[in-house]
Amino acid sequence: MEGQGAGVVVLMSASTALACGAPIYGIIGMSATATDKLGRSVPAPGKGVLGSAREVSSPAAHRKLCIKRRRGLMDEELEMFKQSKRRKLKHLGQAAKTAAISANEATVRKAEIEEQYAGQLGGMRDRLGNEFWKQNPAISPLRGSLAVWGLDADDIGLASFHGTSTKANDRNESEVLDAQMMQLGRTPGHVVPAVCQKWLTGHPKGPAAAWMLNGALQSLRTGIVPGNRNADNIGAELRECDYSVYLSKTIQTAGIKAALLKSFGFGQVGGELLVVHPDYLLATLGRAQLEEYNAKLERRDAVALRYWQDVLVGNHPFVQIKSSPPFTPEQEQRVYLDPSARTHCDPTTNEFKF
Structure with a gap:
């Protein structure tokens, strides 16, 4: 049935939240949209959000997924860049002392060395920093976004579904999640609890995804996976999907590391968010x-x-x-x-x- 209301979420950078002491309920690890297929107002969901799991196989690229390995590579390159910078500055200083170059020329060359060093650092961060996976066809956006926080597909503890209780949407959503988890190599049999909160809230026209996000953030904070109280007869086509399970009763978990939510609209458009527990950000602080x-x-x-x-x-x-x-x-x-x-x-x- 139709729901009424609005949903509000305050989004800010981590540095701003830390500086002003704002409560941090979750980390937006990834956001994606898809406008697939027809593009006109057809009330049937598309599969475009599958694109967040798009990748070609490359074991060499996947070695970068290990956060410790990336940290080690960054430390090695950083030391190499520092040594190169010290050598150049030392030679420049010796040249200036022997009057081989003028003071003005030494100043110009020193600025060039500093600029080169800054460029090397920027390139290193692009290759090994938090956006290491971008523009790499061997690492999907979803896999790369999880790896930024040292996570993988097995760490997704909840899937918040658009959950319209229609034959087209429910089957499509389960099949999309199933294909994504299979592509990312989630352990077979390690199911993801699907939360479809419209049984409680009704179906809002505009703020459906905002309500879903607020619900997912509550689950991250409490570790509770709310049951779908009306789910007493799951269709056979949904039970065929290996990675999604529709619980009818609420369960208390030991903790949820990450949640994945999807929202679908008319015109076969879709949106997707990966939300990570705030402890992963706080753990980076001294x-x-x-x-x-x-x-x-x-x-x-x-x-x-x-x-x-x-x-x-x-x-x-x-x-x-x-x-x-x-x-x-x-x-x-x-x-x-x-x-x-x-x-x-x-x-x-x-x-x-x-």
């Missing part, structure tokens, strides 16, 4: 950086709690609608014409002003 982030997060939680309390006791409404701009009529023209104009918060009125 102790001091992690403690600093946790302190900011606690302060933000305290402010949010106080705001909620003020709303509940009637000190102010939940949504505070501004009734005027932050500038006076006399200031308006100057503010528009001044690129350096900035507001400040007046602590007595809690309003922004120029």
